[in-house]
Amino acid sequence: MSVSIHSRRSTLSGCCSIARAYRAGSIVQSPRRWVSDQVKQKFPGAPESHYASTLKNLNILSDAKVVVVGKADKLEAIEKSGTNVVGFVDETSQDLASSIQNVLKDALPWVLFISTQKASPVLEALKCATRVQIPLVVCSTSHFEEDEMKELRGILDQSAMTRLLGPGSSVFAAPHSGLAVWDRPIDAVKSGTIGIVGSNFKSVEEAVQATKEYGHSFICDLGKSPGAGTRPWEVAEWMLSDDGTEILLIMANGNSEMEGEVAKAYKEYAERTPDNQRRKRMIGIIQGDGRKQWEEAGILVASNISEAISLIGKETEKISEKREEMADVVDRDPAQVSVTDI
Numbered sequence: 503m504s505v506s507i508h509s510r511r512s513t514l515s516g517c518c519s520i521a522r523a524y525r526a527g528s529i530v531q532s533p534r535r536w537v538s539d540q541v542k543q544k545f546p547g548a549p550e551s552h553y554a555s556t557l558k559n560l561n562i563l564s565d566a567k568v569v570v571v572g573k574a575d576k577l578e579a580i581e582k583s584g585t586n587v588v589g590f591v592d593e594t595s596q597d598l599a600s601s602i603q604n605v606l607k608d609a610l611p612w613v614l615f616i617s618t619q620k621a622s623p624v625l626e627a628l629k630c631a632t633r634v635q636i637p638l639v640v641c642s643t644s645h646f647e648e649d650e651m652k653e654l655r656g657i658l659d660q661s662a663m664t665r666l667l668g669p670g671s672s673v674f675a676a677p678h679s680g681l682a683v684w685d686r687p688i689d690a691v692k693s694g695t696i697g698i699v700g701s702n703f704k705s706v707e708e709a710v711q712a713t714k715e716y717g718h719s720f721i722c723d724l725g726k727s728p729g730a731g732t733r734p735w736e737v738a739e740w741m742l743s744d745d746g747t748e749i750l751l752i753m754a755n756g757n758s759e760m761e762g763e764v765a766k767a768y769k770e771y772a773e774r775t776p777d778n779q780r781r782k783r784m785i786g787i788i789q790g791d792g793r794k795q796w797e798e799a800g801i802l803v804a805s806n807i808s809e810a811i812s813l814i815g816k817e818t819e820k821i822s823e824k825r826e827e828m829a830d831v832v833d834r835d836p837a838q839v840s841v842t843d844i
Contacts, residue, residue, distance in 0.1 A: 553658055553662070553665075560638065560665070562613075562681050564680060565680060566586060566679055567613070568585050568588065569587070569589035569636075570589070571618065571623060573593065576642075579685065580682065583681075583687060585681050588609040589605040589606070589608070590605075591605055593620075599630060603633065606630055606634040611636060612638060613636075613639075613640060614627060614631050614638070614639045615642070615683035616639065616642065616643060617642035621645065621646045622650070623643075624643050624646075628654065629657060635663040637664065637665065639665070641669050641671055642668065642672045644670035655729055666730075666731025667722065667730075667732050669729075669730065670725020671723055671724055672684060672706075672723045673688065675688075676719075677692055677721075678693045682721075694713075694719065695746065695748040695749065696716045696717065696748070697721075697747040698721045698751050699750070700722070700755075702725070705787075709807060712808075713814065716814065719747040719748075726757065728757065734755065734760055742771050748821060749782065749784075749814055749818070750785070751814065754789070754792055761795070764786070764799075765798070769798075769799040785801070785817070787803075788804075802817075
């Protein structure tokens with residue numbers, strides 16, 4: 503069968519085991535703290551456009567629904583995480599566009615994950631997603647010809663409701679809500695306070711494993727495409743505004759323009775943050791010419807993951823000390839003191 507739909511009315515037996523695994527803690531869930539009131543879902547660095555406003559779609563609610571387009575092995579990798587998969591379309595299905603649109607209309611997911619060998623199914627799926635107004639599309643497929651990338655950008659330019667991560671976005675996880683879509687499972691994912699932004703699966707996996715002690719607020723591989731639907735600075739801007747993220751770890755992708763955007767975004771964030779409010783730390787793993795501009799922007803730079811973990815440890819200790827001090831002042835449990843209050 504080319505299309506299988508997991509719906510509330512007709513649930514496949516596998517979904518029961520998924521739900522049990524989720525409740526048992528395959529991915530640890532914690533209550534979500536929403537984006538700071540001061541930000542009001544406005545991202546100062548973002549250009550004024552309908553598509554720019556879709557950055558807020560990265561807010562993932564608990565048990566958010568997901569549809570997968572690709573091969574069965576990709577579906578299995580996602581189901582193992584406990585993610586609420588409600589639909590699947592095999593990329594070899596006949597009349598692919600109709601199959602995808604029918605599944606999306608029936609399931610109405612928050613996230614559409616696409617991992618296909620060719621770009622053509624991605625373009626069909628993205629068109630369907632914008633028509634049905636699916637909030638978030640995560641595209642793991644990385645190889646696009648120039649004309650295919652141009653078509654992709656054209657679809658996004660007309661989008662007022664759908665945000666794209668990728669091409670080449672092999673991992674997106676929001677542990678607090680029990681959601682993870684990826685090409686291969688990462689066992690170390692758990693709910694916590696470290697936000698991670700990378701540009702390939704290997705570096706993101708290494709960072710996740712190294713920060714397991716602290717847990718993760720969001721994990722995102724954005725790929726390296728210059729024409730990506732979402733650039734690193736945008737996700738950094740969003741995570742800096744997210745109350746659940748206390749420290750942001752970002753890995754440079756070798757693109758000087760994108761690295762410059764990250765430096766500019768963090769510098770502007772630091773400048774607009776009130777003096778009586780803690781500025782969240784961004785820790786960047788970078789080498790080469792971009793290192794200096796990150797340092798000048800106030801980003802704590804490291805040459806490798808080991809150095810970055812050392813910096814995270816020191817910053818975490820500072821946060822804990824400040825949280826203890828503030829807890830004494832307001833007579834509250836330190837765990838209930840928000841990072842923005844210290």
